[in-house]
Amino acid sequence: MKCRYPQVLLLCCALHTAVAGVAQDDMMDFFDEVDEQARPVTAVFKSQRLINVHTCETPGKGEMNFVIAHRFGRISDGAYALWGLDNASMRMAFEYGLSDRVMLSVGRSTFEKTFEGGVKVRALEQMEGGRPFGLTFYSVTMANGLRWADPERENYFSSRLSFAHQAILTRKFDDKLSVLVVPSLIHRNLVDVPGRAHDVATLGGGFRYKISNRTTVNAEYHYLLPRPIQDEWHNSLSLGIDIETGGHVFQLHVTNSRGMFERSFLTETPDRWQDGELYFGFNLNRVFQVGDRR
């Protein structure tokens, strides 16, 4: 059959060539079309704790993080006490990742022979190109293990207990800078002087800044909200560095809080930076994979 539309055929041919040409150049557009799978922002902080306060980090599923922490005596004690090193207060803890977002922890401090049991839940994760912040909750029950001051009178176990609840807001601004804001509520079943507040709130903030892939500088500050509990308690300020070596994270710091559990460092910090009453200390974190990751 004789073609009645030769020009149309020509057009088709031209079209073929054009499409073929475009197809070549357009090959790389395949990578632009991807709806990048939304991923949570990871490694916001190097460790479960910034210095004293909990971060959004939890151990991965099946991971056991073993923490050994020391706070030495006052640096101002001078050469006689080797600037505090003669006198160490210790805390150890096991933190287990029930899932990638839920952590259970048990701890024990020499200070007031305190036991702790805590739960941390990463409720919301900061997402790449999505949610700009993360929200993590941490709740801990602390039990004073000291013998009763007066065993003769009627003592209740509940008197030993105190509780802390925290909402940990975190944001990783870039590879280097991560910031957290932590409002905390602390409840003490028993207060040392009748009439003092059982509930105390603090507002804390802190950041980490990476100075190399394996080193960060950290700072945190906790402000006792103006509902005076006792005049002698002060706001907690800590400065530190993290050094990561393989399966360990070493955290070295200087702080005016000697206690390492929430009630103590948030609401019972007796010392002040301006008086030079500081403590040198470290947290040592060692991670073991004990459970199945999947």
Place this chain on the structure above:
Amino acid sequence: MKHILLLLAFLPSAIFAQQFVTREGNVHFLSETPMEDIEATSSEASVILDLETGRVAVQVPILSFHFEKALMEEHFNENYMESGTYPKAKFTGTLRDFGGLPESGAVEVMVDGSFEVHGVSVDRPFNGTLERKGDEVMLICRFDVRTEDHEIPIPAVVRDNIAEVIAVDIKATLVAR
């Protein structure tokens, strides 16, 4: 006649549907040392292969690699690959002396191209096989990557635990785009 014209008008897409793609390619790598073996897998490799031009391109998000231990994954991204700065491993290349793919049977192919990891590109050849299976094209490729070539520093303390040469496996099933 009209039908033929119609057919012709649509032919471009039919004739040139020579691009085969996937977004779920598997990439596995292994670092083998006497101290420990470290391996990771991603199933999020994007691959595009143009059987007409012989061009091929691959991209893998670094964050999509998963390890046996969560801590390994964190170190991989934070300390070695710096995935925040260099989020993807990329390859673009051209099949060498490629004369088309037979209807059945695997063919050995060589690809020359540019391979970028950790922000550092290396021009190098790769060996692989392509095989048409029905409507799909199977791609298999194994190669070694020297960490040094991509300026991925490995500190002395973990030198015994991380191999200098990492063995990579790619397996992908591509479908017509």
